[in-house]
Amino acid sequence: MSRVTCDMAMSLDGFVAGPNQSLDNPFGEGENGRLTRWMVDEPELHKAEIEAITAAGAFIMGRNMFGPGRGAWDLEWSGWWGEEPPYHAPVFVLTHHEREPLPMKGGTTFTFVTGGPEEALRLAREAAGDRDVAIAGGGMTVNQYLAAGLIDELRLHVAPVLLGRGERLFDGLADIDLEPLGEPSRTALVTHLTYRPVR
Template structure:
């Protein structure tokens, strides 16, 4: 059976940050010049119809992988019940494999999403996601730290960046710790509040 691609989508500032400093449960994107919920960095989400093609691609994967902080704030030993940032009906509607150091039973959610908590590393998470996806794509959902690990390991085929017209100056940055990459630009589209760029990762 043929396998799908490993893709990722990430919104970043013009200077490459996916979140500002001082991330917390109340401010998951830290200091982005707004209220901390990414209202500046992710302003383009306010008009999903303008970005329908990009949004459809983001949700087309058959399985997803995310870092623990993308699921929810770091809590040591899961010290209280926590369903993540994404509410009772997350947008994935597919299996989601969460990288963590703390084991937890699978967590079914509304709409067909189930979170699986993976404690043995990025390659194990990818193997499980590939099996779940069949011949469909696997999406590395983020954040930037998780994407950087997969880029450094040479495990991403397509990188889709959504570049917001602002700078953050500090925070969590894409490509930190990643060896030099050769990228082939596949598409580029400038919209009113963001530029969408897709790269094929060659090496």
């Protein structure tokens, strides 16, 4: 049976983005690429982890991850990722505004879901078949799926930086424990930690 996975880059003080995310600052003020430097500067050292991020058979993302401000329902906007997004699979975007599906090059199609997280998960499971479904982000969307007990494998990529303010991954989730899975690994720029959330 397919699992629901989630990869998140997080600071050591628990933030997944700085405050005031915008077109210029998709990860918020003060982040400045610090959470994902390992992917940019050390791609060979993290080949397996980077490939795993886009290995799922279907993806779910919040509208803030798809685009800033009116992104999800602005017909001019087709995501951050250019003509050929790295997903190569169906991507379900949570939004309150209806929009026709948006097919991109390379197999990615953005489908806009107004029925809520569980409806998005149902559609994504159907699209993924035996493959995993990945909750792609952002922080609020992952928080929502964690709160609902719907994530099977949470892969945290903890950058050795402190953001001090912004969006916290775990806000309001005190009743969840996390079973460690596998072994942690670390370089100077990141520590990879995998957990199974348990309510």
